[in-house]
Amino acid sequence: MSLYFEHFAPAIIAAIAISALCSLLSVIVIAKRLAFIGQGVSHAALGGVGVAAIVGLAPQQHFLVVAPFCILTAIAIAWLSDRERFSADAVIGAALVGTMALGALLISIAARHGARRVPGWEELMFGSVLSVGPAEATLSWIVFVAILGALIVVRRPLLFWTFDEQGAEAFGSPTTGMRMITLIMLGLAIVIAMRLVGVVLATGLLVLPGAAALKLTTRLGASIVLSLVLGQLGLALGLWASFSLDLPPGACIALALLALFALSPFGARLTGAA
Amino acid sequence: MTETPAIAFESVTFRYPGAERPAIEDVTFEVAIGDRVGVIGPNGGGKSTLIKLALGLLEPQSGSIHVLGETPERARAQGLLAYVPQRFDAERALPVSVRQMIEMAAARNISWRRRTPAEIRMRVDEAIALVSAGAFADTPVGRLSGGQVQRALVARAVATQPKILALDEPTVGIDPDGQERLSEMTRRLHDDLGLTIITVTHDLRVVAASSDRIACLAGKLHFHDAPEGLTPQVLAEVFEHDVSGVFGDLHVDAHKASECGGHH
Incomplete structure (x- = not known):
């Protein structure tokens, strides 16, 4: 087992940062009802992977294309639903289908033309955290620290926008800027979460810890700390199950988080938050 | 030299995109610094629109608005005007x-x-x-x-x-005790902090006793210098139905709506 852990140390180190990052954003995602937009943006990553594959980038360099692709998709969703008066659900649904179809086409074309290495569907959908190397682990921590820093700097206007967007606007607190910052953070988080749990399950990391934490407490600070703790707990349980039972880590982590979420209403009765 | 008004609307017209009629039409009025003004009118009469225009959240198609001599956007950025909304749509989760x-x-x-x-x-x-x-x-x-x-x-x-406090339907959904407490609170804020207070409501009783001036708004504006100048006829015209119920024990002098306060 210890050899196992030694070999996968970069993967575990990366997973801790990714889970912490997603758990932090999770409280905002739940409070601001951004789960579906997260789903749209995470699936947009497939379109980004398709573009990266066509350009001929190695999988380690996909981040350079996938991150801007996801962020631009998130901004396009926000812009279309704000300015063009489409319903947000319709825009997200369209983006989800459009970018996935684009990704499927481009990946298929790249494979046909002998691209260096096109990631397999299973890897894209469910992640491949155990193949993460030191460079990606470092990147995960850089993104986590950068987003943590940004969250600390903008905490008040971000909280104002998250809690009461109309009030924030009426009091001259920035709202468009906060929406953009949140979407950029979400896009970045999804791109690095993809390596851990894949496109399909990335939303789980962004939704489940915050949803469970908000069930368990009626204090804002406690909800953020709890979300972090639950995210790490889900990660530890998932990786433990994956190592012990030789099962795919992405699915194990997602199911562990789901179990914690499912238990949260019972926990809420114990803490008196229900 | 005359004092800069707290709020000044000059021939302001605003129509929501796609709406047939303007929400407010050719509205001109001033609120003096330190005044307590009540704006009454029926639902859909443009009361909330009036406040949103003063806050710079909406932009009029014609006319000009100044808040303490500044544009509404600058006034909002400087925190001159604070707003208590009618509906609190916060993410309560x-x-x-x-x-x-x-x-x-x-x-x-x-x-x-x-x-x-x-x-x-x-x-x-x-x-x-x-x-x-x-x-x-x-x-x-x-x-x-x-x-x-x-x-x-x-x-x-x-x-x-802030220098100005705008309250939008402050008593909706509040029990009579709460309404009384709120009325007492706004009186204190005016007296102790010297705030200019503009209260928008469909209920005359909310503002009758605690306003220096009353405006009736139903798309167009009828301004009164004092609550006592309001008549059942004026209110019936504004609300488009019998309004005897909203008067309570207010003393009113009867006169025609056409004689209402003078300026539109």
Whole structure:
């Protein structure tokens, strides 16, 4: 087992940062009802992977294309639903289908033309955290620290926008800027979460810890700390199950988080938050 | 030299995109500094639109608006006008306490050099004391009653140390005790802090006793110098139905709507 852990140390180190990052954003995602937009943006990553594959980038360099692709998709969703008066659900649904179809086409074309290495569907959908190397682990921590820093700097206007967007606007607190910052953070988080749990399950990391934490407490600070703790707990349980039972880590982590979420209403009765 | 008015509307017309008729049409009026003005009118008469225009959240198709001599956008950026909304559409899933909610707005209006935790805390504490919200200051906003939410929102507005306070339908969904407390609170804010207060409501009783001037708004504006000038006829015209019920024990002198206050 210890050899196992030694070999996968970069993967575990990366997973801790990714889970912490997603758990932090999770409280905002739940409070601001951004789960579906997260789903749209995470699936947009497939379109980004398709573009990266066509350009001929190695999988380690996909981040350079996938991150801007996801962020631009998130901004396009926000812009279309704000300015063009489409319903947000319709825009997200369209983006989800459009970018996935684009990704499927481009990946298929790249494979046909002998691209260096096109990631397999299973890897894209469910992640491949155990193949993460030191460079990606470092990147995960850089993104986590950068987003943590940004969250600390903008905490008040971000909280104002998250809690009461109309009030924030009426009091001259920035709202468009906060929406953009949140979407950029979400896009970045999804791109690095993809390596851990894949496109399909990335939303789980962004939704489940915050949803469970908000069930368990009626204090804002406690909800953020709890979300972090639950995210790490889900990660530890998932990786433990994956190592012990030789099962795919992405699915194990997602199911562990789901179990914690499912238990949260019972926990809420114990803490008196229900 | 005349004093700059707190709020000045000059021939303002605003129509929502796709609407057949303007929400407010050719509205001209001034609110003097230190005045308490009540704006009454039927639902859909443009009352909330009037406040949103003063806040710079909407832009008129024609006419001009000034808040203490500034454009509404600049006035909002400077925190001159604070707003207590009619509907509080906050994300109640987020367990933000009253204190934290007030802090968000208070911090916004302190220059970054003075924005210390102690300064923010002082302003928040003062605002909480002003509206007597100490008992529920640490309670999540989502768990408060209608009256408590209203007081918390007034505290949030006051904590930004504005010159003008705009209240949009402040008594909707609040029991009579809460309404009385709110009325007493706004009177105190006016007397103690010298705030200019503009209250928008469909209920004359909310503003009759506590306003220096009353305006009736139903797309167009009828202005009165004092609540006593309002008549059942004027109100019937504004509300488009019998309004005897809204008068309570108010004394009114009967006159025709066409004689109503003079300026439109």
